[in-house]
Amino acid sequence: MGGPLLNTYNHLPLTIHSAKGLYLYDDAGNAYLDMQSGYGVNALGHNHDAVMQALKTQSQKHLHISNAFLSAPTEALANQLITHSEFSKVFFANSGTEANEAALKLAKKRGRQISDSKTNVIALNKGFHGRTAGGMALTGKPQYWDVFKPNLPGVYHVDINDSEAFKSKMNDDVCAIFVEVIQGEGGIRPLTREFALTINDMATRHNALIIVDEVQTGLMRTGELFAYQHTPLTPNIITLAKALGGGIPLGAMLVDASLRDVFEPGDHGTTFGGNPLACAMGEAVIQTIVKPSFKSHVNTVSTLLFDHLHALKAQFPDLIDSVRGQGMMIGVVFHDDVQWIKKDALKHGVIVNVTASRVLRLLPPLTLDTPSAKHFINVLKTILERRQKKP
Ligand SMILES: Cc1ncc(COP(=O)(O)O)c(C=O)c1O
Incomplete structure (x- = not known):
């Protein structure tokens, strides 16, 4: 393996230059909606x-x-x-x-x-x-x-x-x-x-x-x-x-x-x-x-995400098996290995994570707002539509 780092991670083909709020930016200035938040670290988004x-x-x-x-x-x-x-x-x-x-x-x-x-x-x-x-x-x-x-x-x-x-x-x-x-x-x-x-x-x-x-x-x-x-x-x-x-x-x-x-x-x-x-x-x-408004924000956006993800499950029953989790810790369980979705999402400017091979694990910043949540759902829908068309 090339590069100075020990071979302990499968890196995404992306070098991050900077980050702010819900977005990561690469060297070329492209923006990526962060639905992974550094495995849950960036709960307040980047550089709050x-x-x-x-x-x-x-x-x-x-x-x-x-x-x-x-x-x-x-x-x-x-x-x-x-x-x-x-x-x-x-x-x-x-x-x-x-x-x-x-x-x-x-x-x-x-x-x-x-x-x-x-x-x-x-x-x-x-x-x-x-x-x-x-x-x-x-x-x-x-x-x-x-x-x-x-x-x-x-x-x-x-x-x-x-x-x-x-x-x-x-x-x-x-x-x-x-x-x-x-x-x-x-x-x-x-x-x-x-x-x-x-x-x-x-x-x-x-x-x-x-x-x-x-x-x-x-x-x-x-x-x-x-x-x-x-x-x-x-x-x-x-x-x-x-x-x-x-x-x-x-x-x-x-x-x-x-x-x-x-x-x-x-x-x-x-x-x-x-x-x-x-x-x-x-x-x-x-x-x-701990501000009450923060908690109600998390629960409002969570409900929106769950509602839309359940709708996607109904629309793509051959791909999605179930949706589970709570708050902003959400698993979209697919019938088969879903590692491919990370690269597809990246092409649409969205960072997602997959765990246990079949589970799209969503850990967005807790500051995720309604427009960005809806944008993510639209991207996921587009990806799933294309996937379903593939033989
Ligand atoms: C539930 C849980 N416990 C422990 C750890 C380990 O934390 P760290 O990587 O900071 O050592 C993780 C990391 O993903 C985790 O999800």
């Missing part, structure tokens, strides 16, 4: 004014100072997250997988405080939790860890929404259950209410922690600040990343009051986690998304 202002202001004070010091933006963001949630303490990391590593370590430490054997974890098949050793082991897709075996021991996977399989794996040696409320990478697969209730029940019975990975679903992506709020789930820990830093790497683990003293100095740490610049930008993100 409030985020850019926070970046400017903080960069004139200091960038990195290390966790040997308290930093005002870091504490302010932690306080905001606590104020707007039912959690009690925050640990900052740099990414989703690191937030999950923190959660895994905390769960194991707390498990061992109860019994030496309470270190097992249950996660879900097709779930995705990151690429570091712990995140990878939790991930329920063997293709991500097969070549790196042996995996972390004590991690067991069951199918999403299979309450019986889940119950059969639960016992007092389980320290934590890791779930996504809607599996993102796994193909926009939502947890059922019944399964959520079973998780609550089993976690209580066996004194295990419920850890909800909100790295992709969190921060208003699904129309609530956190996706678990649509469900009966009672998490002890949630993990966040992606949208949190407004485009700068930032992850977080939020823990409930019962866990506030599990970690002590030295148990866990990170050089960059809670970086003041990232946290200042995170504050701007949270201040923006």
Whole structure:
């Protein structure tokens, strides 16, 4: 392979020069509507004014100072997250997988405080939790860890929404259950209410922690600040990343009051986690998304997208199998592999993402407006019409 970068990604044939709002621009000045938003990172679109202002202001004070010091933006963001949630303490990391590593370590430490054997974890098949050793082991897709075996021991996977399989794996040696409320990478697969209730029940019975990975679903992506709020789930820990830093790497683990003293100095740490610049930008993100008008905007545009996508499903039943998801986390499930759609959409100036091979995964900026949403639907319709005509 040519080029200086290791061969870890299938790049789109596109070099981005700049970005603003809902659009990316290439070297030639062509505009692309971004329906992927950097896998959910650019939730406020690109270079949002409030985020850019926070970046400017903080960069004139200091960038990195290390966790040997308290930093005002870091504490302010932690306080905001606590104020707007039912959690009690925050640990900052740099990414989703690191937030999950923190959660895994905390769960194991707390498990061992109860019994030496309470270190097992249950996660879900097709779930995705990151690429570091712990995140990878939790991930329920063997293709991500097969070549790196042996995996972390004590991690067991069951199918999403299979309450019986889940119950059969639960016992007092389980320290934590890791779930996504809607599996993102796994193909926009939502947890059922019944399964959520079973998780609550089993976690209580066996004194295990419920850890909800909100790295992709969190921060208003699904129309609530956190996706678990649509469900009966009672998490002890949630993990966040992606949208949190407004485009700068930032992850977080939020823990409930019962866990506030599990970690002590030295148990866990990170050089960059809670970086003041990232946290200042995170504050701007949270201040923006908690406004009631922001939430109603997300839900209005989401309804429009779902209505039109259901109409497309009715129009193209041979191509589209179903439409699922919530808020601005939407999966259009095709009958067959749909990788081709990325290049077709690009020709129409639209960036889309495909996951689980058959699922067109829409993660637009939450600031997507009605005209742009309608434009996207028209482009998709044109692409599907052409596709259907092909022999
Ligand atoms: C649900 C979920 N958890 C964890 C991760 C890993 O996050 P990161 O790539 O920031 O390590 C992702 C990334 O896509 C994710 O979707």
